[in-house]
Amino acid sequence: MSIIINGSPAALPADPRTSLLDLLRDTLSLPGTKKGCNQGACGACTVLVDGDRILSCLALAVQYDGRHVTTIEGLAEDGALHPLQQAFVVHDGFQCGYCTPGQICSAIGMAAEAKRGIPSHVSEDLSADVVLTRAELQERMSGNLCRCGAHNGIIDAISEYNTEVAA
Amino acid sequence: MNPFRYARADDAADAVALVTAGGTAAFLGGGTNLVDLMRETVARPDSLVDVSGLSDEITETDTGGLLIGAAVRNTALAGHLAVRTRYPLLSRAILGGASAQIRNMATVGGNILQRTRCTYFYDTAGSRCNKRDPGAGCDAIDGFNRIHAILDASPECVATNPSDMCVALAALDATVHIRSLGGARTIAFTDLHRTPGETPEYDTVLEPGDLIVAVELPALPFSAQSTYRKVRDRASYAFALVSVAAALDVQDGRVRDVRLALGGVAHRPWRAWKAEAALRGAPATAQSYRDAADAELADARPLSDNGFKIELARRTIVAVLTELAGPDGEAA
Amino acid sequence: MSIVDTAKSAAQGVVQGVMSKLVPLAPDSWIPGGTPDPLIRHQHGLIGTEVSRLDGPLKVRGAARFAAEVPLDNLTYAALVFSTIARGRIATLDTTAAEAAPGVVLVMTHRNAPQMNAPALFGTSATACGASNLPVMQDDSIHWNGQPVALVLAETQDQADHAASLIAVGYAAEPSVTAFADAKAKGKERGLFFGQPLENIVGDAEAALAKAPHSIDRTYRTPRHAHNAIEPHAATIAWDGDTLLLHDTTQMVSSEAATVADIFGIAADQVRVISPYVGGGFGAKGLWDHQILGAAAARVAGRPVRIALSREGVYRIVGGRTLTEQRVALGAEPDGRFTALIHDGTVAMTPHNNMPEPFILGTRSGYAADSFKLSVDTVTMNMMANTFMRAPGESVGTFALESAIDELADELGIDPIALRIRNEPTKDPLSGLPFSSRHLVAAWRAGAERFGWDARPAVPGSRREGEWLVGFGCAAATYPYYRMPGAAARITLTRDGEALIEVAAHEMGMGTTTTTAMVAAERLGLPIERITVRYGDSIIPGTIMAGGSQQTAAIGAAVIAAHRALVAELLKLAGNDSPLAGLSPDEVGSEDGGLTRIDDATRRESYASILGRAQRDTVVVAEQASPPLEQMHWSMHSYGAMFCEARVNAVTGETRIARFLGSFDTGRILNHKTARSQFRGGIIMGLGMALMEETQFDERNGRIMNPSLAEYHLPVHADVPDIDVIWTDIADPHTPMGAHGIGEIGITGVAAAVANAVHNATGRRVRDLPITLDKLL
Structure with missing residues (x-):
């Protein structure tokens, strides 16, 4: 019974109450994933499980036996910032920095969803290829709250990253 | 959250056996609602049977419909090509709900069984709630009840069902496939959720040990001509104040057939049977839509803060039907 | 507000009254800012450019450690139980199930909480920062719906939360005022904001309104608001003997250290508050019950405590913006000129705090008018103490x-x-x-x-x-x-041209560290890469609250003062062999890694040269900012x-x-x-x-x-x-x-x-x- 966190296996908790979020923060000393509400209402705890973005606060860690979890700490390679992390710095996509890891993980998961053709609430044609317009990005990122009001910078950063990835 | 045992079910029979083995067990899907309710101590099961690994397939039925495994994730269902093209109201309803992260976790079975967002229901320490604590009383009726029911509420409970997906399923004449110790059976989706009456603690007609294993969508010739409109307090990631799921078949300027359901207005996803009856055969005009909405909402009863929902539901019904009728209907 | 508080406020008012009569009449040159800051003339430096946050890379990697993330050995986790009535007494209290629950280290209630002094109310002294002056868990009385009545410490957060849910509290309710209309019916008082009445009368505005050719007279209402920083309030707390270390998320490290020291009856320097990262504040990240309770529990249990409020907990024990009911009446001539400007109304407060949402502040200097009638009245309710929220x-x-x-x-x-x-x-x-x-x-x-x-x-x-x-x-x-009084800055300049700027300020996303580094770089004539800014620690001299949008000005003035002290110290060290010999600090500025005579750039010497000749590795100066008389x-x-x-x-x-x-x-x-x-x-x-x-x-x-x-x-x-x-x-x-x-x-x-x-x-x-x-x- 183990869960793979940023490529390394970790033991599942003995107490099934333990959320994936608390496992990361309290047991594995990976506090980059943030606890904003513990209610599934803010997105600060977003991590990627096998590439899908989920809320680690509502995830019981025991449910994720054998799954691959990527957290904010797993994005930078060889000490270099992930291009999206860099874009957040350049576009000032944060102020206090608390919602930031969740925003970044969420945006990476979002890009994969779009690639798979998953439409959104604002997609006019459900069958068409996904084009990540600004309105699409804003809708798809709406599960990640920001109280400092860095929304414009966040969307700018994600736009730039998506453009570069697509290019 | 109280301590509990955790077990993963290998299949539906195993799940049912585990959950009926004694104590206060509950099925666990994606956890997006149940884990929250447990943390708030609204739910206190002593064991969880994880059914999130059971059927997550979407298959065509012999009769041209779709059979959706209960463990299909909401995102997978909304993104499935057959759903997007043949049942757009279902895709749109799901995509209008929660956030992408939650949709990636939540299962179809779990979404169907999600519980009300009544804030008095959630406030275990400080508020009375008949749904949570039968016989305790209801603090919502004379409290903040802006999000509460206008149809079929009872003096015991004015809560609403918060699901978007369920509104579409109600409109689509879906069938719920149940597995229990006694075997398999089906329930019409519109019979699954209850009116609160004197026993609001029961959201549905399911008995202990009943496991939703699948949802079946029948073929509906005009379901491609359908949509879902959700009205809420912010642009995204909020529960519906009112929502409308509809499919409309207009020919020669008349409504040949229609499916219509409302969300945010009642203890259950609200199939608008009266409006549908009024619409069938009626001219596809704004006046017909208004008359149909009026017929449906004639029995609506406002609380102190939610009277606006009656007018909002009326307008949204008319707007959705007008949009679906398109150039075949008369301009509103 | 108690009689004592009123007296204090009145005393402060007298001092301010005298000052406010004299300062306006003084010549500009006597006033800070009377001579423009030389940096205003710097047009081609860093100021006015786009500089990415210096703490950005850390934050996007999730590597900035917030208060609830500080690792400590032997840590316990806290959970709170909140009252469910607005006013009354705890009648019954059963903690046996909680005490027996797995992992529980301590259950603390008013029965076993240590004796603590009540927090000194914000503004009643230079460092007092209590959001309310109610004693914390000292007796069985309940003052608001949501007041902490018990605290559980356990080995994990889940264990603490569960045990807290097992505590049974019975209440004897007493009459309370929880409806605004009832509060108004009980009577209003004129609001006092930092001791000054919220009232301005010029002429007879009501009469002017009555005879104005055009007028409107309307009532506007705003509801309660919550700050909702995405980082919930949290602290990681440890005692070392009688010394308290508080890793907190706060907008007021120095004031909090002083106020907490008073609460526990220890010296101010026995409390250290560290807060390098604040996950959003907006006025809410101050001293509330949880830090006090966490510190008390850590002392009773003899173990470090992490108290991270649940989101519900933030709503229950951290105040928000209160509701307002405002009347605005305007009288005008046909050409639009205002003859009467009336802005008054009522806000709700508690009997234990001093924040009458001062909605007339912006009106006071907004528009010309022939007559004014501005006032804020307060009524009291049994509720969580309301507080500052962005632009109170x-x-x-x-x-x-x-x-x-x-x-x-x-x-x-x-x-x-x-x-x-x-x-x-x-x-x-x-x-x-x-x-x-x-x-x-x-x-x-x-x-x-x-x-x-x-x-x-x-x-x-x-x-x-x-x-x-x-x-x-x-x-x-x-x-x-x-610009609030009390700011200070310490500058440590090294021989190889690095400068450490220390200010007891805060970074909750405003970019304070980055702008402080930019400004210090320009003021000291050093590249920004050679500047390090240390902040968010109460052991740094001075008091700089992250409030009132004043940090930039307060830090700016403190660095001006410290820089002047640095120049003086360097001139002393430079001695008679320096090209700067004989010059006074007023004649010298910083440029290009050294000091330069302001009107003669040929007379200059680098910091490295001055320190080298003086055989010094570093120069350290600390200085208080000038009193903020410019206001x-x-x-x-x-x-x-x-x-x-x-x-x-x-x-x-x-x-x-x-x-x-x-x-x-x-x-x-x-x-x-x-x-x-x-x-x-x-x-x-x-x-x-x-x-x-x-x-x-x-x-x-x-x-x-x-x-x-x-x-x-x-x-x-x-x-x-x-x-x-x-x-x-x-x-x-x-x-x-x-x-x-x-x-x-x-x-x-x-x-x-x-x-x-x-x-x-x-x-x-x-x-x-x-x-x-x-x-x-």
Whole structure:
């Protein structure tokens, strides 16, 4: 019974109450994933499980036996910032920095969803290829709250990253 | 959250056996609602049977419909090509709900069984709630009840069902496939959720040990001509104040057939049977839509803060039907 | 407010009264800022450029350790139990099940909590920062619905939370006031803000209103608001003997250390508060019960404690913005000139705090008028102590005033911008002081042009695109320039030209560390890469609260003073062999890694050379900022002109903001990148206030019913349009760097701009926030 966190296996908790979020923060000393509400209402705890973005606060860690979890700490390679992390710095996509890891993980998961053709609430044609317009990005990122009001910078950063990835 | 045992079910029979083995067990899907309710101590099961690994397939039925495994994730269902093209109201309803992260976790079975967002229901320490604590009383009726029911509420409970997906399923004449110790059976989706009456603690007609294993969508010739409109307090990631799921078949300027359901207005996803009856055969005009909405909402009863929902539901019904009728209907 | 508090306030008032009579009359040169800061003339340096946050890489990697993330050995986790009545006594208390629950280390209630002094109320001394002066868990009395009645420590958070749910509390309720109408019926008192009555009377405004050829007289209401920083309040706390270490998330490290020391009866230097990262504050990250309870429990248990509030916990024990009911009445001549300006009303407070949401602050210097009647009355309720929230006063006050001006413009048939410009004052309308820097008209004109104001629908409700009704609205924004006393800075300069700047300030996302480094680099004549900024630690000298948008000015003035001390010290070290020999500190400035005679660049010496000759590796200076007398000598404010395009769905009543522009006049902008974010952040919080935010306070029992980010709506990405921000960039000649703080002005005026745009779109005037769809159906 183990869960793979940023490529390394970790033991599942003995107490099934333990959320994936608390496992990361309290047991594995990976506090980059943030606890904003513990209610599934803010997105600060977003991590990627096998590439899908989920809320680690509502995830019981025991449910994720054998799954691959990527957290904010797993994005930078060889000490270099992930291009999206860099874009957040350049576009000032944060102020206090608390919602930031969740925003970044969420945006990476979002890009994969779009690639798979998953439409959104604002997609006019459900069958068409996904084009990540600004309105699409804003809708798809709406599960990640920001109280400092860095929304414009966040969307700018994600736009730039998506453009570069697509290019 | 109280301590509990955790077990993963290998299949539906195993799940049912585990959950009926004694104590206060509950099925666990994606956890997006149940884990929250447990943390708030609204739910206190002593064991969880994880059914999130059971059927997550979407298959065509012999009769041209779709059979959706209960463990299909909401995102997978909304993104499935057959759903997007043949049942757009279902895709749109799901995509209008929660956030992408939650949709990636939540299962179809779990979404169907999600519980009300009544804030008095959630406030275990400080508020009375008949749904949570039968016989305790209801603090919502004379409290903040802006999000509460206008149809079929009872003096015991004015809560609403918060699901978007369920509104579409109600409109689509879906069938719920149940597995229990006694075997398999089906329930019409519109019979699954209850009116609160004197026993609001029961959201549905399911008995202990009943496991939703699948949802079946029948073929509906005009379901491609359908949509879902959700009205809420912010642009995204909020529960519906009112929502409308509809499919409309207009020919020669008349409504040949229609499916219509409302969300945010009642203890259950609200199939608008009266409006549908009024619409069938009626001219596809704004006046017909208004008359149909009026017929449906004639029995609506406002609380102190939610009277606006009656007018909002009326307008949204008319707007959705007008949009679906398109150039075949008369301009509103 | 107790008699003692009133006496203190009165004493402070007398001192301030004397000063406020003398300082305005003093010559400019006696006043800080009387001579412009030389940095204002630096036009080609870092100031005024776009600099990315220095702490950015850390934050995007998730590597910034917030208060709940500090690792400590042998840590215990805390959970709280909150009262469910508004007033009364704990009648029964059964903790046996909790004590027996797995993992439980301690259950603390009023029965076994250590004796602690009551927190000193904010503002009652230079360092007092209690949000309320109620004793914490010292007896069985209940003062608000949500008060902590028990604390559980356990080995894990889940264990603590579960054990807390097992504690059974019975209450004996006593009569309480939890309805605003009942509170008003019990009587009002004039609000006191930092000891000064919230009242200004000039002439007979009611009489002027009665005979004005045109007038409006309206009531506006704003609900309770919650700050909702995404980082919940949290502290990681350890005792070492009688010394307390508090890893906190706070806007006031120094004041908090002093106040906590008083609570535990120990010396101020026995408490150290460290807060390098604050995950959003907005006024809420101060001293509340949880740090006190956490420290008490750590002492009783003899183990370190992490107390991280649940989101519900934040709502229950951290105060928000209180509700307001405001009347604005304006009398005007046919040409729009104001003859009467009345802005009064009532706010709710508790018997234990001193924050009467001062909604008239922005009105005091907003417009010229023949007569004024401004006041804030308070009533008391049994509720959580309300507190500062971003632009306390101005944010809700500008909603009322700027909505009313729009209503008057409608009544007069005058363009709302023209009406405002017509009433632009030439000096402070109440104090008569000159403005230090006021270019609001320029901001209006630049904003109107950029926004395309001339395309505003002339008739409300006349523009429709599909289902959407389109309208434009505008409003003035305003916030004072503040600089609080007590700031200090320490500079450590090394021989190899590195400088450490230490200030007891805070970084909660404003970009303070980055601008401090930029300004220090320019002031010291060093590259920014050679500057390190240390902050967020109470052992650093001085007190710099992250409040009142004053950090930039306070740090600026402290660094000016410390830099002057550094120059003096370096000149001393330089001695007679230096090209600078014989010069006084006033004749010398910093440039290119050394000191230079200001009017003769040939006389210079590098820091390395001075320190080398003196055989010193470092020079350390610490200095207090000058007293902030400039605020009594000039009328000092920031301004803005807000423009909004709102779209209201004709079917559903839903409002969407299509465009927003803030045109600001806030002195010189130091870091364009972080400043833009600050302005936008304020505006977005203003959009939330306009459209969706409300703390639901159940008036039957005083319980907050939406203690959740799911039910208290903040704007999400889809609610936030691209927000355009421009600025005059005209330096205030009387402030450090010519700058003003900009953290709060962004929220002011926004709700009015939205309400005015909604009116222009629909013809409907909403005077009760938030503007939810049910008010527009």
